[in-house]
Amino acid sequence: MEDAEVDPTKPIPAFYCCYLLRSTKQRTSLYIGSTPHPARRLAQHNGDSKGGARKTAKDDKRPWEMVLLVEGFTSRVAALQFEWAWQNPKMSSQHPANRHQLELGAGDEAQGSSGTQPNAETGKAKHRGRGSRRSLKAHLEDLHLFLRSTYFSKWPLKVRFFNADVYQLWTSWCDRVDSLLPDHVRIILDGDCPKDHLPWEDDSRVQRVDHIKADYSHIHDYVEKSHFLLDDPSDLRCKVCQARIIPSEDLVVVCPQANCYCISHLLCLSSRILDSAREPDQLVPIDGNCPLCDKVIQWSTMMQELSLRSRGCNESRKILRKAKKGRGRTPGAIHETSAADRGSAVEEAGTRAAGVESSTVGVSDSFDMNCSDDASLDENWTESLDIDIEPDLLDRPRTHNTGTSRVEIVIDDSDCDEMEELG
Amino acid sequence: MATTTEVWILSSSPEHNPVRTPAPPAYDPEKLFGLSPIDTSITPLQSPSELFQPPTHSRFFKVGKQADEPGRKKVNKTPNTSTNDEPVVLTVDGEPVADKPRRRGRPKKAPTKAPEESETVASKKKAASKKSTTGAPKKRTETTTKRTTSANRTISGRVAKAGSSQPKEAKEQDKPPSTPRASSAPKDTKEALDWEQDGLQLEQAMTRRLDWTPTQNKTKRIIELDGRSRSDDNGSGFGNLLSEYGFSGTATPTSDYVASENGGPTKRRRIELVDPGIYPATKQSAVDVNGKDNTEDESHHSTSDAQKKPKKRATKFTTLTARVTAKYINESAESSSIVDKETVAIEGNSTTKSRGSRSKKKGQQSLKSREPEFVVLSPEEAAKSFENQELIFGTCSQLEREDSPATIRELQAAIHESEQSMVSDANRRPYQKLSKGTSSAVSRFTGSGNLWSVASRDVDGSLMQVEVVDLVDSPDRSGPVALGEQPSNDSRGSPIQNDTPEPEATSTISNDPSILFTQTTQTENKRAENATSQVSKSHTPMPQYSGFTDAQLSKQIAKYGFKPLKGRKKMIELLQKCWESQNGTSSGPTDETAQQHPSANSVSESVSSQSKPSNTTTGRRTARKTNTNSKGKPQSRASKPTAEDSTAVDTSRERTSLPPSTSLDKATRTTIGQTPRKTPTFSFADVEEIEDSEDEAILSPSRPQNRFLQHTTTIPNPSLPTSHAPSTPTRLTSKNISTHVTATSTTTETPLPLPNLSNQIAAAIRAQPQSTTSSKPHKRRIPTWHEKILMYDPIPLEDFTTWLNTEGLSLVNENREVNAGFVRRWCESKGICCCYRPKKKEN
Numbered sequence A: 001m002e003d004a005e006v007d008p009t010k011p012i013p014a015f016y017c018c019y020l021l022r023s024t025k026q027r028t029s030l031y032i033g034s035t036p037h038p039a040r041r042l043a044q045h046n047g048d049s050k051g052g053a054r055k056t057a058k059d060d061k062r063p064w065e066m067v068l069l070v071e072g073f074t075s076r077v078a079a080l081q082f083e084w085a086w087q088n089p090k091m092s093s094q095h096p097a098n099r100h101q102l103e104l105g106a107g108d109e110a111q112g113s114s115g116t117q118p119n120a121e122t123g124k125a126k127h128r129g130r131g132s133r134r135s136l137k138a139h140l141e142d143l144h145l146f147l148r149s150t151y152f153s154k155w156p157l158k159v160r161f162f163n164a165d166v167y168q169l170w171t172s173w174c175d176r177v178d179s180l181l182p183d184h185v186r187i188i189l190d191g192d193c194p195k196d197h198l199p200w201e202d203d204s205r206v207q208r209v210d211h212i213k214a215d216y217s218h219i220h221d222y223v224e225k226s227h228f229l230l231d232d233p234s235d236l237r238c239k240v241c242q243a244r245i246i247p248s249e250d251l252v253v254v255c256p257q258a259n260c261y262c263i264s265h266l267l268c269l270s271s272r273i274l275d276s277a278r279e280p281d282q283l284v285p286i287d288g289n290c291p292l293c294d295k296v297i298q299w300s301t302m303m304q305e306l307s308l309r310s311r312g313c314n315e316s317r318k319i320l321r322k323a324k325k326g327r328g329r330t331p332g333a334i335h336e337t338s339a340a341d342r343g344s345a346v347e348e349a350g351t352r353a354a355g356v357e358s359s360t361v362g363v364s365d366s367f368d369m370n371c372s373d374d375a376s377l378d379e380n381w382t383e384s385l386d387i388d389i390e391p392d393l394l395d396r397p398r399t400h401n402t403g404t405s406r407v408e409i410v411i412d413d414s415d416c417d418e419m420e421e422l423g
Numbered sequence B: 001m002a003t004t005t006e007v008w009i010l011s012s013s014p015e016h017n018p019v020r021t022p023a024p025p026a027y028d029p030e031k032l033f034g035l036s037p038i039d040t041s042i043t044p045l046q047s048p049s050e051l052f053q054p055p056t057h058s059r060f061f062k063v064g065k066q067a068d069e070p071g072r073k074k075v076n077k078t079p080n081t082s083t084n085d086e087p088v089v090l091t092v093d094g095e096p097v098a099d100k101p102r103r104r105g106r107p108k109k110a111p112t113k114a115p116e117e118s119e120t121v122a123s124k125k126k127a128a129s130k131k132s133t134t135g136a137p138k139k140r141t142e143t144t145t146k147r148t149t150s151a152n153r154t155i156s157g158r159v160a161k162a163g164s165s166q167p168k169e170a171k172e173q174d175k176p177p178s179t180p181r182a183s184s185a186p187k188d189t190k191e192a193l194d195w196e197q198d199g200l201q202l203e204q205a206m207t208r209r210l211d212w213t214p215t216q217n218k219t220k221r222i223i224e225l226d227g228r229s230r231s232d233d234n235g236s237g238f239g240n241l242l243s244e245y246g247f248s249g250t251a252t253p254t255s256d257y258v259a260s261e262n263g264g265p266t267k268r269r270r271i272e273l274v275d276p277g278i279y280p281a282t283k284q285s286a287v288d289v290n291g292k293d294n295t296e297d298e299s300h301h302s303t304s305d306a307q308k309k310p311k312k313r314a315t316k317f318t319t320l321t322a323r324v325t326a327k328y329i330n331e332s333a334e335s336s337s338i339v340d341k342e343t344v345a346i347e348g349n350s351t352t353k354s355r356g357s358r359s360k361k362k363g364q365q366s367l368k369s370r371e372p373e374f375v376v377l378s379p380e381e382a383a384k385s386f387e388n389q390e391l392i393f394g395t396c397s398q399l400e401r402e403d404s405p406a407t408i409r410e411l412q413a414a415i416h417e418s419e420q421s422m423v424s425d426a427n428r429r430p431y432q433k434l435s436k437g438t439s440s441a442v443s444r445f446t447g448s449g450n451l452w453s454v455a456s457r458d459v460d461g462s463l464m465q466v467e468v469v470d471l472v473d474s475p476d477r478s479g480p481v482a483l484g485e486q487p488s489n490d491s492r493g494s495p496i497q498n499d500t501p502e503p504e505a506t507s508t509i510s511n512d513p514s515i516l517f518t519q520t521t522q523t524e525n526k527r528a529e530n531a532t533s534q535v536s537k538s539h540t541p542m543p544q545y546s547g548f549t550d551a552q553l554s555k556q557i558a559k560y561g562f563k564p565l566k567g568r569k570k571m572i573e574l575l576q577k578c579w580e581s582q583n584g585t586s587s588g589p590t591d592e593t594a595q596q597h598p599s600a601n602s603v604s605e606s607v608s609s610q611s612k613p614s615n616t617t618t619g620r621r622t623a624r625k626t627n628t629n630s631k632g633k634p635q636s637r638a639s640k641p642t643a644e645d646s647t648a649v650d651t652s653r654e655r656t657s658l659p660p661s662t663s664l665d666k667a668t669r670t671t672i673g674q675t676p677r678k679t680p681t682f683s684f685a686d687v688e689e690i691e692d693s694e695d696e697a698i699l700s701p702s703r704p705q706n707r708f709l710q711h712t713t714t715i716p717n718p719s720l721p722t723s724h725a726p727s728t729p730t731r732l733t734s735k736n737i738s739t740h741v742t743a744t745s746t747t748t749e750t751p752l753p754l755p756n757l758s759n760q761i762a763a764a765i766r767a768q769p770q771s772t773t774s775s776k777p778h779k780r781r782i783p784t785w786h787e788k789i790l791m792y793d794p795i796p797l798e799d800f801t802t803w804l805n806t807e808g809l810s811l812v813n814e815n816r817e818v819n820a821g822f823v824r825r826w827c828e829s830k831g832i833c834c835c836y837r838p839k840k841k842e843n
Helices: A038-045 A076-087 A096-104 A109-116 A120-127 A136-148 A164-176 A216-231 A266-276 A299-310 A313-325 A344-357 A366-372 A374-383 A391-395 B002-012 B023-033 B035-046 B048-052 B054-058 B061-073 B078-091 B094-128 B137-165 B170-174 B187-211 B218-234 B238-244 B254-263 B266-272 B280-293 B296-315 B320-332 B336-340 B345-362 B364-374 B379-388 B396-403 B407-425 B430-445 B448-455 B466-473 B479-490 B503-507 B513-537 B550-560 B568-583 B588-596 B598-614 B617-629 B632-639 B651-656 B660-674 B693-699 B702-712 B736-749 B757-767 B785-790 B797-811 B820-830
Strands: A017-023 A030-035 A064-071 A158-161 A186-189 A252-254 A263-265 A287-289 A296-298
Touching (some): A017 A136, A030 A038, A030 A136, A038 A064, A076 A136, A136 A164, A158 A164, A216 A252, A216 A299, A216 A313, A252 A299, A263 A266, A266 A287, A266 A299, A266 B785, A296 A299, A299 A313, B550 B568, B757 B797, B785 B797, B797 B820
Parallel strands (some): A158 A186
Antiparallel strands (some): A017 A030, A017 A064, A252 A263
16 A cells, blocks of 8 residues: 555655745735745735735735745655644644653654654644744744754755845844754845855855746756666676666666766665765754765755655656757647546646746647656645645635636645634 | 551451451441431430430530540540541541441340450550550650641641531530530430540541541541440440440450451552551551560560661662562561561572571561551652652662672683582482572572562462572573583583473572573483483483373473463473573584474574584574564564563573563673673484474574575675565564664663674674676666765665674674664664655555
């Protein structure tokens, strides 16, 4: 059953983030949510498209702005867990204040589940109307704290600020807190934030939420490269263990560096990186040096590619095709009827979502359809795993304005949206 | 109210005094009905003259009356007694009530009771009056002083109460206290007074009932009151009441008094007063009572005990169990002295019987000595004693652990001793051994570590500390086995005496080294030949339960701590399982049976043989399985997996209680570590039955086979990681959490430290073999857990936990199990995204 449900999961989402939403009219109104597609989600909150959370529906607070993104979640579950923790810091087991309780109630499942698990039913019942109207500062403090927590600190997360004032608040808090964020957690100053000297800043700045690429486009080249690299029938050998690699059977990792042709077994590379990092206790590396080109490679990026290659055959195929054909496609996705390999409902959602991105969608090709919108894939992917599955997702009438090229309805990004409006 | 009634019963309790028996029934209902209503209605009837007089005498209130009494008896008494008495009256709720009914009822009973009551009264009075009484001088003085102090206290508080409580006569009452002694009036007035007092008291009692708190002196006073009232009856009604009231001069019938006291409190009282030794303060007062009433030696005895007590307390921890059980020791053995030395009780056990008879003789005396227990402490004293007492709350097992840090040393010593004792004592009957072993064991373990021993009981209800001792110290595998081996090993050559013919011998299947071999007994006759030939190496064979009579079987079962089962077959089955679990399935019985019944056991046999070399886990698992699957009671017992030590799931041990399980584990561990010597050659017994072999055959194969396959890594089928989960009976559920917890805790304590469980998990993940795909060509093989984790897959905790418990941990020779909560914490500590499966899916 695991085989059926878990393993053929979707690849790691191209993008998944938790965001802090702030009303531009009432600056104290805050909202925490998560989404694989911030631009789309922001449009929902602002009423430009359907599906926004109720709490953000009041006109006197619209428009909203995303002042802060926490991105880099490797699964929807992860994002939801973080979101939940951020929304309910008092109850999260990751919160140090609650940590000891969890330890004491060792193995108490019920208690444990309350921690990182946004349990749909109980969670709602418990927290509804409980929205602690916390200040921006409090949220930033919580964020800082969670980024330092045992659980989340090992995730490849990045924090992106869009507003200078928020960032200022953040830095002031960082100065006051005596502990630092883990090194790998990057702070990206974006929007109107002052340019910082951070090395990774330039290439990652997008200026606006709309410009965040919520698809796999940033690894297209990588995917393509690895595809061709592994397509080579000749002898492939792991650069770590030197054993022969069978791409169809083994899980093979390819160096994301464009000009590096290092391939290696998943396990080999991970253990090598961990060993070199002297963290044998850890199981998942965050980043490390490529054994061949010795450049720093992000584990999450490689995993994204690997999962895309090994699981999202459709997506990767699409990417490859796209690479061949170039980007020229006729915009305007139209009604999609062909049965996709994924659930039909999912597809539908995908089609709908596709419009937002204004990326091209193949008319009759399900693959194309899927590949065009990565966001939909994300949601599909998590569907099997996610704890709180939106009933909407399944119940949504299929005929719903699929014909329009632009997105009308988008799936709620998280369950907690409705109940959690802050400020 | 309850207290009141009890108090009343105390003083007048019929049970001990046959003479009095008629009285109580009459009182009770009246008491119950209504305190106040009866008063009004009844009092007037009794003595018309009294009615008129009250107003005048009412002023004197109690004080006047009491003053009179002391004055009559001894002049010097007066100040103290009066003060004493006052509080008495006030404090005791029940008095007035009791008095009223009595008066009405008195006339009938009067003749018989009168003398006795008067006597008791006298005794009471004695107690109250310091100097008048001859007996137990010094104690009494103490008490009296105490009393006075307490009395003073109460007095101060009382005035207000009295005023408030008594609406009608408030005026009268308020005034009188000032003029108590001056009016040592004629009898008439006294009678009137008495009546008045009663009435007043009653009302007071009513109000006071709300905020009543027990005072120290209560018991005595109550008695006094009783005596008073009865004395009234005895004489010609109220007129004589006061005149006759007082020390009659007759020797205090200690027996009567005591008896009444003792019988009175009945069950409830006893429960409250657990261990006199714990309340040193109480003791003294108690002693006082004793001193007066009882023979001198008794009082001294108790006092000495009391004095000893505190010292001991200081050093020893007292567990609730000890406190509770102390009583029972008391009953069987002599009274208070033994009680006090509960910890020492183990030793006392042997003497118990002899003393038992004695205690019967003494009967009353022991009762007397116990009497003090019923004294209720004043709040202050209670608080004081509470502060003084050294109580530690916790399970006994915990306490035990803490107290015995040198477990290993003890254990070794125990083993050694057991070996020796075995050799020497082999011929004895188990019970004798038991007692003897006990004593020796006791000497070893007298330490507070043996608290559990206090609670353990024989089938007969007598104490058997032996078992407990075993738990900790005996080699876990099985007593009998060790027994059998050791002599041979020692080359002392004395063959184990399997020949104790009596089934009863088998009875005490305790782990105690001394008793270890008891089980072997029954089959002896049959296998005598075999035994002799193979004795040197013999494992004790499983007794042939089928040959037992039903009675014997039930007895045996009882000895394992089970309730008797109905079916003979079931009983046999159960016994076999018990025996097996005690002796260790993996070693002896399996092989034995296997050899005898190759066909039936072949599977299990092979399994065990295969699994054994690789590691012991399999064997244990099988054992556990069998236990789990056994029917009826054993199942429930066995199904709580005692952590990792499934082999040694010793039913008898389990029976003793779960807490010991920790010690059990420990024992297991140590033995495992220590005893590689077990390379047994098994002796055949004429066992014709297939013991449990069926179960094993059915149940065990799956896992062992799996294991085997895994080891060889020839898994034909691309086994999904979780594929085994459904098949395995021991699927991890939340229920196992507790087990797990205990397991871990145990682990920490274990002398041979086990690797950290979380490290084991990591190791297990890394050790998971990569499954090779075959079936579905174009589909990728299922990634291992390690790969999943590396690829940021959210780890479904249920599946992962299942895998760990079924396969993963066994890959790293880890017998412990983990629960989902633990796994979750582990994942989070590693930053591995994990989640529970959505509940929807599980539908």
